[in-house]
Amino acid sequence: MTCAPLLLAAQEHVQSHFEWGRIETNTDWILPVGVCILILVFVRLLYQKDSRELGPVLGWLLTILRSLAFFVLLVLYLQPGWRYEQERQVHSRALVLVDTSLSMGLSDDSTGASTRADQVINQIGQTDFLQRLRQRNDVSLFRFGRTLEPIVTLDRLPEEGEAATQPEKNKNASDKKGEENAAKPAPPDWKKVLAPLGTETRLGEALRRLLIEEQGAPLSGVIVITDGGQNAGINIDAAVAAAHEAGVPIYPIGIGSAREAPSVRVSDFIVPARAFPGDQYPVTAYIQAQKMAGKVLTVELSSQETAPGESAPGMSTPIESREITLGADGEVVPVRFDLSPKELGRQTLTVTIQAPADDRNTADNRREADIEIVDRKTRVLLLAGGPSREYRFLRNMLFRDKSVTVDILLQTAQPGISQDANAVLDDFPATREEMFEYDCVVALDPDWQAFSVDQLNLLESWVAEQGGGLIAEAGPVNMGNPITGWIQTDEMSMMRNLYPVVFNRRFAIEMNNYASEQPWPLEFTREGLEAPFLWLGDDAVTSEEAWSRYPGVYSCYPVRESKRGATVLATYSDPEAAAGQKPPIYMASQFYGSGRVLYLGSAEMWRLRAVDDTFFEVLYTKMIRHVSQGRLLRGSSRGTLLVGQERCVVGSTIEIRAQLTDSRLEPLAAPRVLMQVIAPDNTIQTITLQPDTRRVGTFVGQATAQQEGVYRLELPVPESADERLTRRVQVKMPDLEREHPQRNDALLTRLANGTKGKYYVGVADGLAATGPGSVAAQLIDKTKTVITPIAPDRESQREWLRWVIGLVCGLLFVEWTIRRLVRLA
Numbered sequence: 001m002t003c004a005p006l007l008l009a010a011q012e013h014v015q016s017h018f019e020w021g022r023i024e025t026n027t028d029w030i031l032p033v034g035v036c037i038l039i040l041v042f043v044r045l046l047y048q049k050d051s052r053e054l055g056p057v058l059g060w061l062l063t064i065l066r067s068l069a070f071f072v073l074l075v076l077y078l079q080p081g082w083r084y085e086q087e088r089q090v091h092s093r094a095l096v097l098v099d100t101s102l103s104m105g106l107s108d109d110s111t112g113a114s115t116r117a118d119q120v121i122n123q124i125g126q127t128d129f130l131q132r133l134r135q136r137n138d139v140s141l142f143r144f145g146r147t148l149e150p151i152v153t154l155d156r157l158p159e160e161g162e163a164a165t166q167p168e169k170n171k172n173a174s175d176k177k178g179e180e181n182a183a184k185p186a187p188p189d190w191k192k193v194l195a196p197l198g199t200e201t202r203l204g205e206a207l208r209r210l211l212i213e214e215q216g217a218p219l220s221g222v223i224v225i226t227d228g229g230q231n232a233g234i235n236i237d238a239a240v241a242a243a244h245e246a247g248v249p250i251y252p253i254g255i256g257s258a259r260e261a262p263s264v265r266v267s268d269f270i271v272p273a274r275a276f277p278g279d280q281y282p283v284t285a286y287i288q289a290q291k292m293a294g295k296v297l298t299v300e301l302s303s304q305e306t307a308p309g310e311s312a313p314g315m316s317t318p319i320e321s322r323e324i325t326l327g328a329d330g331e332v333v334p335v336r337f338d339l340s341p342k343e344l345g346r347q348t349l350t351v352t353i354q355a356p357a358d359d360r361n362t363a364d365n366r367r368e369a370d371i372e373i374v375d376r377k378t379r380v381l382l383l384a385g386g387p388s389r390e391y392r393f394l395r396n397m398l399f400r401d402k403s404v405t406v407d408i409l410l411q412t413a414q415p416g417i418s419q420d421a422n423a424v425l426d427d428f429p430a431t432r433e434e435m436f437e438y439d440c441v442v443a444l445d446p447d448w449q450a451f452s453v454d455q456l457n458l459l460e461s462w463v464a465e466q467g468g469g470l471i472a473e474a475g476p477v478n479m480g481n482p483i484t485g486w487i488q489t490d491e492m493s494m495m496r497n498l499y500p501v502v503f504n505r506r507f508a509i510e511m512n513n514y515a516s517e518q519p520w521p522l523e524f525t526r527e528g529l530e531a532p533f534l535w536l537g538d539d540a541v542t543s544e545e546a547w548s549r550y551p552g553v554y555s556c557y558p559v560r561e562s563k564r565g566a567t568v569l570a571t572y573s574d575p576e577a578a579a580g581q582k583p584p585i586y587m588a589s590q591f592y593g594s595g596r597v598l599y600l601g602s603a604e605m606w607r608l609r610a611v612d613d614t615f616f617e618v619l620y621t622k623m624i625r626h627v628s629q630g631r632l633l634r635g636s637s638r639g640t641l642l643v644g645q646e647r648c649v650v651g652s653t654i655e656i657r658a659q660l661t662d663s664r665l666e667p668l669a670a671p672r673v674l675m676q677v678i679a680p681d682n683t684i685q686t687i688t689l690q691p692d693t694r695r696v697g698t699f700v701g702q703a704t705a706q707q708e709g710v711y712r713l714e715l716p717v718p719e720s721a722d723e724r725l726t727r728r729v730q731v732k733m734p735d736l737e738r739e740h741p742q743r744n745d746a747l748l749t750r751l752a753n754g755t756k757g758k759y760y761v762g763v764a765d766g767l768a769a770t771g772p773g774s775v776a777a778q779l780i781d782k783t784k785t786v787i788t789p790i791a792p793d794r795e796s797q798r799e800w801l802r803w804v805i806g807l808v809c810g811l812l813f814v815e816w817t818i819r820r821l822v823r824l825a
Contacts, residue, residue: 380406
């Protein structure tokens, strides 16, 4: 039995069917009905015997009452009921994948005015491309680079007359229009969501993951807008096989030029952060070319001095020029200049190449970098809980470094012991004058409980307010004791706050679980790989190769997790030390006020000397300079402007922190602070720094590096005449996205042919074209009808069951009452 369908909404109906739950086939009713008939016959025979004394009327009445009770039980056993099904149409879906890797930010003309991403953004945002796809399909947009991310899903456009089937037909036109406008979502900011920021192109991985997630959906096809620069992840053939098996055609639209035009660029420019008057220092420019092997060009180096408080450098002064011969495609040619600074202050060094006329893009022929010429040495306090190997090697290294003044405090040393240092301390600094002389404190498993509360407060104030740098390395002696270790005491809460990790407390820690009999290499996170202060070479590639030669460390102090706002740089790879699914944190860093804190899980960097004698010195020199930036680069008494990294890759987030004071030199209390971020193309973005709730006068914010080149950060100091704090960040594009920038027609053709799709070359054919041959016309409507059972109302079923049981009981009660009245057994 079937009822007329009920209209739920457009293209959704509910149908009801009466059914017996126990009867699934045509013969399932025979046995229960037969048993019931036999019972009814037995009941009749029983009361026929009794009716000889009672009369036929009373006999038939009792027979009918007992038979009705058994008949109701039979009906209850057969489980009668209404089954409801929802019938709805599932629209055909078209998936659009847009490549947002860094190679889409390249320009294929010499002016560099329009990038590949710009062409895609213009077509998607300003033409009817999506509208044409939506005529027969729901459209879902995704972006991919290193990862796959959804952007927006757009419903199919209603067909003519379809809107009239809506239940709200009785509403007036103005009401419906107002509701439609209120429900209609705002279009995405295409320039923002399709910005090319991905450091890799994982095309095969993105397609395969998408097909798995959309398994079972009525897909009319997948449109991939890309230059085909597959350079990471699984092979494209795995995605082709998955699409072919699912019967989903793929329609690639190739963006960019298939011809690799001649180009030359400054791929990197390495300049030290500081130098001293009279001390020679090197700067190195790396020149990379394509299709220009053997050509000779000139590399020029110039200098510009920046006056204190100014953001832009002054007049440019030529320093030196060199002629170089370009290497093979992709080969990097280093050009080194040795300079001797004479005057103090900040200088902007600029390297420029005189490129040939056929260079594809002249915008990348110039790089800038800042250097501070200072006449003060870095003051380091080396604090150690014991004479470990790390302590001995580091002490000797710092004492030999002419740019460093090192004082030492060895907590286990006897008074008056001789050490290779500028000064040997018997106690931790106790006055502001003593503490504020230092730029960096290196603490190797120290016993913080040996110092007074005032001394620890002084250390905390020095980091937070004076921009001091702290390198804290864990160890089993003073941190590992589960009873007496300073980690476990409530009085040390302030010291625990300084660390960028959350420690385990109030239970015994089995340090043997976190120490191994063999070394385990460090697994660097993306942030760790991109952090220049952890590079053992001149760039990320050579540094990663150098770290790969390092066998690793034997232990890592156990911590619960990283703190909010902290950055995990490296983890310990021993699987037995992992807590659940998370590997132990070995390196982490955080801003603390205007200072930096760097944490290491053990003091074992001295083992780098077994790989190369210079690695240990290079690493510690960079780490000390990194955490000391807040002290070394203080350009104003009114505050300090710090960035998480002075060098990063395109797509990275630049972490910004400012420590500011008011006109009375008290911590600035303000609801917000505005600053300007000037991109390499001189576009200006104003961002808001929000106050750090943990410390008055500290403001934090972020900016995204979307272009290659130098970003300038300028912060006008509040309550000042025209004082500005400035910093620069060098942004580099990963070589992986530049190695093969041309459009990969062979790969995209294979992708289309292997899935019975079609390959479209260029914006004009793929995105702008209309008519029978367009990509929208190729998508077959695969709308299907889906019937979904509706779960029964359990409460109604229970109510019906109670009535049935009551009826049975009532019939039996009436029968029993009559039998008692006529005195039957």
